[in-house]
Amino acid sequence: QVQLVESGGGVVQPGQSLRLSCEASGFFFDRFSMHWVRQAPGKGLEWVAVISYNGADVKYADSVKGRATISRDDSKNTVSLLMDSLTSGDTAVYYCARDPRQGSGSNPAYWGQGAVVTVSS
Amino acid sequence: DIQMTQSPSSLSAVVGDRITITCRASQGINNYLVWLQQKPGKAPEPLIHAATTLQSGTPSRFRGSRAGTDFTLTISSLQPEDVATYYCYQYRAYPWTFGQGTKVDIK
Numbered sequence: 170q171v172q173l174v175e176s177g178g179g180v181v182q183p184g185q186s187l188r189l190s191c192e193a194s195g196f197f198f199d200r201f202s203m204h205w206v207r208q209a210p211g212k213g214l215e216w217v218a219v220i221s222y223n224g225a226d227v228k229y230a231d232s233v234k235g236r237a238t239i240s241r242d243d244s245k246n247t248v249s250l251l252m253d254s255l256t257s258g259d260t261a262v263y264y265c266a267r268d269p270r271q272g273s274g275s276n277p278a279y280w281g282q283g284a285v286v287t288v289s290s
Numbered sequence: 291d292i293q294m295t296q297s298p299s300s301l302s303a304v305v306g307d308r309i310t311i312t313c314r315a316s317q318g319i320n321n322y323l324v325w326l327q328q329k330p331g332k333a334p335e336p337l338i339h340a341a342t343t344l345q346s347g348t349p350s351r352f353r354g355s356r357a358g359t360d361f362t363l364t365i366s367s368l369q370p371e372d373v374a375t376y377y378c379y380q381y382r383a384y385p386w387t388f389g390q391g392t393k394v395d396i397k
Contacts, residue, residue: 204386214326214334214377216386228384262333269339270322270381277345278324278336278381 171195171279173265178284181255189250189284191265199223202268203241203248206280207261215261219268220248232258255288262286292316292380296389302397307368311376311392315359319382325354325363326377328391334377338363370396 177189191203205217218229218239227239238251248265262283269278293316303309313323321341326334336345338354341361351366365372373396378389 206386213391214379214388216384216388219384219386230385264333268381269324275322275340275343277343278339280326280334280336282333 171267171277173267173279173281175263175265175281175284178263178286180287180289182290183256183288185255185288186251186253187255187286189252189263189265189286191248191281193246193248193265193267196267198246199243201271201276203239204266204268205239205248205250205263206266207259207263208283209258209261212261217263218250252286255286257288260286260288291385292319292383292387294378294380294387294389296378296392298392299390300393300395302395303368304397305368305370309365309368309394311363311378311394313361313363313378313389315361315380315382318359319380321356322380322382323354323356323361324379324381325352326379327372327374328377329374337376365394368394368396 172194175191181187202221204219207215220227220239236253241248264283265281267279269276295314323341325338327337328334337348341356342354353364355362376392
């Protein structure tokens, strides 16, 4: 079965960096684009970043552009998100998600259980 | 960016009621829409993808439909375990964009 397991969350001070990882299993990882989505406490869902199936294309939300780097290691079935210059506004649960879209078709959506990031002094 | 307008923001219904939640896309997204269920303190769980296709494990009382750029999630007979916040999101284009959420509880 498909699983997405995030790790790397924690409490960090403002201005510091944090790397989140998401290990995938149960599907052909190198055939799917992968996303990060976050949810601040008590708020809705906010898309953060995407990396294409082959790693050639990446896109970021304006709120993290210039501070975030998404990457993937297909040998380890892992997608990562490096966040720099963290502020309290980055406090959220971060989810990785598999893109349902593959070419012109659609596949089931999958989300991980989330990694909690708290930015506080 | 594609805007997703979800309504209502909350609803309260009796066990056994039929309820509907709607998402309207600001432009055409074909069928590239997912419905999520998020129970308190838990991660979102996809219920439906491609607007109308139930994901494995989704009870048959859930149904997704589409009319143009309007998408509807219907629960045919509300159960206590359906208490949750429901979100839609489009994956037609980046960035993914989400509805504001609908909080469902039991009267």
